[in-house]
Amino acid sequence: MSDTQPRLHLHDSRTRSTVPFVPLAPDNVRVYYCGPTVYDLAHIGNLRAMLTADVLVRLLRHLYPRVTYVRNITDVDDKINARAHANGESIADLTARTIHDFHEDLAAVSILPPDVEPRATHHIGEMQDMIRRLIESGHAYEAEGHVLFAVNTYPSYGALSGRTPDDLIAGARVEVAPYKRDPGDFVLWKPSDDQTPGWDSPWGRGRPGWHIECSAMSQRYLGESFDIHGGGSDLLFPHHENERAQSMCCHPHGRFANHWVHNAMLLVNGEKMSKSLGNFLTVRDVLRDTPAEALRLLLLRAQYRSVLNFTREGLNEARQMLDRFYRALENLDPMQDPVPVPDSVVQVLCDDLNTPRALAEMHALADTAMTGDSLAAARLKAAGNLLGLLQDTPEAWFRGGAKVDPTHIEHLIAERLAARKARDFARADEIRNDLAAQGIVLEDGPQGTTWRQA
Numbered sequence: 001m002s003d004t005q006p007r008l009h010l011h012d013s014r015t016r017s018t019v020p021f022v023p024l025a026p027d028n029v030r031v032y033y034c035g036p037t038v039y040d041l042a043h044i045g046n047l048r049a050m051l052t053a054d055v056l057v058r059l060l061r062h063l064y065p066r067v068t069y070v071r072n073i074t075d076v077d078d079k080i081n082a083r084a085h086a087n088g089e090s091i092a093d094l095t096a097r098t099i100h101d102f103h104e105d106l107a108a109v110s111i112l113p114p115d116v117e118p119r120a121t122h123h124i125g126e127m128q129d130m131i132r133r134l135i136e137s138g139h140a141y142e143a144e145g146h147v148l149f150a151v152n153t154y155p156s157y158g159a160l161s162g163r164t165p166d167d168l169i170a171g172a173r174v175e176v177a178p179y180k181r182d183p184g185d186f187v188l189w190k191p192s193d194d195q196t197p198g199w200d201s202p203w204g205r206g207r208p209g210w211h212i213e214c215s216a217m218s219q220r221y222l223g224e225s226f227d228i229h230g231g232g233s234d235l236l237f238p239h240h241e242n243e244r245a246q247s248m249c250c251h252p253h254g255r256f257a258n259h260w261v262h263n264a265m266l267l268v269n270g271e272k273m274s275k276s277l278g279n280f281l282t283v284r285d286v287l288r289d290t291p292a293e294a295l296r297l298l299l300l301r302a303q304y305r306s307v308l309n310f311t312r313e314g315l316n317e318a319r320q321m322l323d324r325f326y327r328a329l330e331n332l333d334p335m336q337d338p339v340p341v342p343d344s345v346v347q348v349l350c351d352d353l354n355t356p357r358a359l360a361e362m363h364a365l366a367d368t369a370m371t372g373d374s375l376a377a378a379r380l381k382a383a384g385n386l387l388g389l390l391q392d393t394p395e396a397w398f399r400g401g402a403k404v405d406p407t408h409i410e411h412l413i414a415e416r417l418a419a420r421k422a423r424d425f426a427r428a429d430e431i432r433n434d435l436a437a438q439g440i441v442l443e444d445g446p447q448g449t450t451w452r453q454a
């Protein structure tokens with residue numbers, strides 16, 4: 001990192017303050033994000049967490065020579081078992097299909113893949129090792145085929161989420177079970193019957209609890225101490241609190257995650273998204289009639305720590321912003337060399353990923369580009385690249401929105417050309433007017449006729 005580069009400041013959930021980000025090892029910044037539990041399509045709330053990670057990792061890669069980004073897949077979970085049973089399909093088929101769809105949805109919105117994407121079922125041995133160590137060190141105990149973590153053996157339990165054990169019990173966020181010594185104790189391992197996926201273990205055939213998965217996989221790929229652990233704010237408690245307790249007790253000399261990043265929730269039309277309210281939106285639902293970049297831009301219009309309200313109007317506004325950016329990019333001279341990302345954009349992103357201000361900087365660049373300034377257009381393009389936006393050419397963008405069959409339009413353009421050659425200007429005008437009525441504008445230039453959406 002050069003001296004002139006802006007310093008990244010990030011909010012840390014554990015200390016509840018925005019602090020300079022100092023990597024443990026600047027030659028390899030290590031990031032872990034909780035990935036999906038693969039039983040259903042990703043919804044736009046999931047997408048917000050994955051996109052926050054994407055922006056963070058893109059910025060870290062801009063600032064540091066190497067970043068290792070790990071995002072897991074939870075492919076053993078009771079929700080998966082229940083869904084496979086309900087669908088009448090095998091767990092393997094359900095998880096393979098869901099992982100495929102998840103990758104496809106994220107790629108559509110230009111979310112880059114992680115460096116390592118470990119699957120929980122491939123790391124059962126690592127989980128069992130951790131559980132064994134926790135039992136040996138007195139932090140976990142066996143009861144009726146279960147292994148439980150004893151929260152009262154870790155004095156800092158609750159420090160990450162800012163809750164006390166009493167709050168946790170009062171909030172009834174813990175499952176009460178007769179075999180628990182303390183109601184706050186949580187499962188590391190649980191028994192499986194013949195119909196449920198299970199692995200042999202010193203505690204009988206069973207399967208891991210959710211929290212131990214992330215502790216084991218982060219340790220395997222990033223070590224006992226790494227830089228950033230992130231996820232949606234809904235994961236702060238109990239998931240991240242429990243991950244931290246397990247990992248800190250298993251590796252008392254490590255720090256687990258040095259810095260915790262949590263994005264705020266997403267509302268749909270001002271309400272919490274839920275299937276019962278009928279406002280539950282998968283990524284696919286939105287992309288059916290919206291360009292993926294518009295969805296990406298909509299999510300970037302709010303800083304990740306503020307609650308984001310998803311609306312159709314917001315989506316239209318995002319699309320209009322992109323129209324404007326792509327209009328500005330039409331001023332990019334094809335001979336113009338690519339330029340670095342403008343400092344002004346990097347600067348505001350380094351202020352706790354202030355994406356709305358980065359977009360404001362892009363609007364200012366677009367203003368200048370629209371005066372015919374090719375350099376400003378190149379800087380706008382570079383800023384877009386850093387944010388995963390403006391990945392199309394203006395021509396492709398303006399065509400992409402068209403509701404009409406492109407082949408049909410090309411056919412009509414050819415017919416119009418033939419009509420003009422035959423001096424049948426009435427027919428030529430008729431074709432132009434018909435297309436205009438469908439929102440298609442023809443532009444005659446030295447290279448022939450092109451079209452775009454109005």
Ligand SMILES: [Zn+2]
Pocket residue numbers: 033034035214239243
């Ligand atoms: Zn996790």
